[in-house]
Each structure stands twice: as C-alpha cells, then as structure tokens.
Amino acid sequence: MAAAHQGQQAAILVVEDELHLAEGIAENLEAEGYRAEIVGDGKSGLERILSGKFDLVILDVMLPEMDGFSVCEEVRRRGKETPILFLTAKGGVDDRIRGLQSGGDDYLSKPFHLTELLLRVQVILRRWEWYAGQGAGSDVIRFGENVFDTRTFKGRSWDGQEHSLTHKEAMILKALSERPSEVISREDLLEKVWGYDVYPSTRTIDNFILRLRKRFEPDPEQPRYFHTVWGVGYRFTPEGEKAS
DSSP: OOOOSSGGGOEEEEEOSOHHHHHHHHHHHHHTTOEEEEEOSHHHHHHHHHHSOOSEEEEESSOSSSOHHHHHHHHHHTTOOOOEEEEESOOOHHHHHHHHHTTOSEEEESSOOHHHHHHHHHHHHHHHHHHHSOSSSOSEEEETTEEEETTTTEEEOTTSOEEEOOHHHHHHHHHHHTSTTOEEEHHHHHHHHHSSOOSSOTHHHHHHHHHHHHHHOSSTTSOSSEEEETTTEEEEOTTOOOOO
16 A cells, blocks of 8 residues: 555545445545545445555445445455554444454544544554655565565565565564664554554554564574563564574
8 A cells, every 4th residue: 555645635435324424524534635535335335445546444334235344354355455444333342353353453433523533544644654654765674584575565484485464464563673673562562553552452462473473483482583572572683583
C-alpha cells in the first residue's frame, strides 16, 4: 500500500449499511480534507477494496451479503494490506480480538463520537506513512542471511525460503530495525505499531516475535536476531548474536 502524501489527500472507503451514519462519516472525513467513498454491503465492499486504491477502509462488522470480519480476512488472504478500522455495535473483548486477528488495525464500538473516529483515522494514516517512509534510506532490511522488503511485505530467510509477512509483523520488524541493538519495551512497540494499546495484553507482541523467529531464526529456541529481555521487551541484533 502506498501511503498518501500529506494525509489530507488520503482516500478512504466507508463500508457501512446504515446510510445516515455512512453519510455522516463521509461528510466529516471530507470536511477534514480526505476523499471519501461509501459502499453499503460487505460483498460490494470487498470488490471495491480489491479493485480500488484506498489509504484506509472504515468497515462495519454487521453487514448484509458478507460480514466485516469475513471481508477483512478475504482482503488479507488476497494480499491486500490496506489498513482497516472496524466499526461495530459489539464492544466485547472477544469481538475486538477477532477483528484485530483477522487483520484489522483498530476497532471502534458504536455509538462513538465522530471526533474520536477522526482521531483514530489520523493515527492509522500517520502510522502507515511512517511504515512507507524510508528509515535509513532503504526499503530493504537485512540481518544475517535474511532479507525483507518493506514495500512488498516479502522476505527471504537464511535457508532460501520465501516468506510473506502480515502488515503487523512487517511493522514490528521495521520498528525493531530502526533501533538496532537497543532494548525496546513491549509498550513502545504497541505504541509504534498500533498507536495505542488496543489489545488487552502486551503479550500480543510476544506472539508476533515468535512468528518472526520461526521464519528467520535458524534455531528459534536459540535466537540470534530477536532477543527477549525478560521483564522489559526485545532487542534486535542485525549482525547476529547467540542467545545469552
């Protein structure tokens, strides 16, 4: 996904079957300088996401034709990494976790204040602009015999295997690579990658690190690149180092 230049030009798709709500969201987005488009059901939303070029999708969960979770899962299965903000009348933790695990970026329960929605939109777009930016002048992260391209979300591990990362896995790898050999707390990674703690536990980060180890460490049980600093967080060592 190409981040919008200067967030004010971002294109946002609103997939919401409550017409008055959808129109209200679109009107407020346009008042902020964004370009907004409305779709009223899940199937049409999926088709539009896959065929169009959007910087963000605001996606209701309870939709006719196809629910929002299924739309998001199919979008990710097709390799489209456009960020998704879920809207739903269900505010339970289980529903929130399901939405994020299906590939969503954030979750906002109905009813909500439009100012909060606009703030979350701004945070998500800013986060993606950071990801799309060239940190040290390169889109490629190299560590040991591993290589990862932040533009394509694809990498190659030390054993020659090709890997496709999810957008959250890629963001965590980029966040770690920007601070090599430094100890980064779980809270800092949550703030950098999610914008705020939308998950119920910082152990979410631990699960993502385990996934990165399985892909890029010759021995995930004795990591050379992704080190746990007990009680604090993680340290990324691009040149490689035996586990202490």
